[in-house]
Amino acid sequence: MLGMFGHTWASAYGDAPNGTTAETWASCLAGVSNQQIADGLRACLAEGAEFPPSAPRFRGMCLGIPSLAKVRLELRGEVTSQFTRAVWQNIDTYRFRQVSADVADRMVRDAYDLTREQVMSGQPLPEPSLAITEEKREFKPASPEAVAAAKAAIAEALGIDRKTAAAGGDA
Numbered sequence: 001m002l003g004m005f006g007h008t009w010a011s012a013y014g015d016a017p018n019g020t021t022a023e024t025w026a027s028c029l030a031g032v033s034n035q036q037i038a039d040g041l042r043a044c045l046a047e048g049a050e051f052p053p054s055a056p057r058f059r060g061m062c063l064g065i066p067s068l069a070k071v072r073l074e075l076r077g078e079v080t081s082q083f084t085r086a087v088w089q090n091i092d093t094y095r096f097r098q099v100s101a102d103v104a105d106r107m108v109r110d111a112y113d114l115t116r117e118q119v120m121s122g123q124p125l126p127e128p129s130l131a132i133t134e135e136k137r138e139f140k141p142a143s144p145e146a147v148a149a150a151k152a153a154i155a156e157a158l159g160i161d162r163k164t165a166a167a168g169g170d171a
Contacts, residue, residue: 004044005052012052028055029062031122036062056120063119068112075108082125087115089126 002009013021029037040062044053053061066074066083074084090111096104119125142150155161 001044001052004041008050009052025055028059032059032062036064039064060116060120065116065119068109071112072105072108083115083119086118086125087111090114 001013002015013025032040040058043061044058047061052058064081064083066081070081071084071087074080075088079085079088087108088111091107096107099107
């Protein structure tokens with residue numbers, strides 16, 4: 001972080017990792033893997049902020065928690081992240097579709113906060129659901145004989161004259 005944020009980091013946290021600051025950051029990052037810390041550092045670079053994140057914010061970055069703005073954007077289109085899917089699962093979707101835009105926005109914010117708290121406390125995100133694939137069938141029209149037999153069966157069931165049925169109901 002010192003390398004990324006330079007004087008801003010040093011003035012807030014010091015040059016050497018020791019004391020209360022080091023203990024606080026170590027506590028916040030407990031249970032976070034080296035790969036996740038690397039992901040958090042990449043997220044810091046991608047964010048392009050001038051100031052370093054707080055320890056809890058950096059933990060969220062390490063755990064892959066996107067911004068509320070990104071979640072809102074994904075909810076408007078195709079949901080791509082597992083986190084956004086979890087946010088959607090924390091929304092009463094029936095009510096969501098019935099309320100005003102302001103209330104819907106608040107519902108998204110509340111669901112985002114709840115999902116973020118769940119992830120930050122160590123709960124895993126739900127597994128993505130399997131996609132339902134539609135079985136594609138080849139259309140094959142019925143033979144004239146099958147159509148005639150079906151017409152005859154329908155005519156008999158309805159008590160219609162067979163000649164009228166054979167003529168297609170035009171006689």
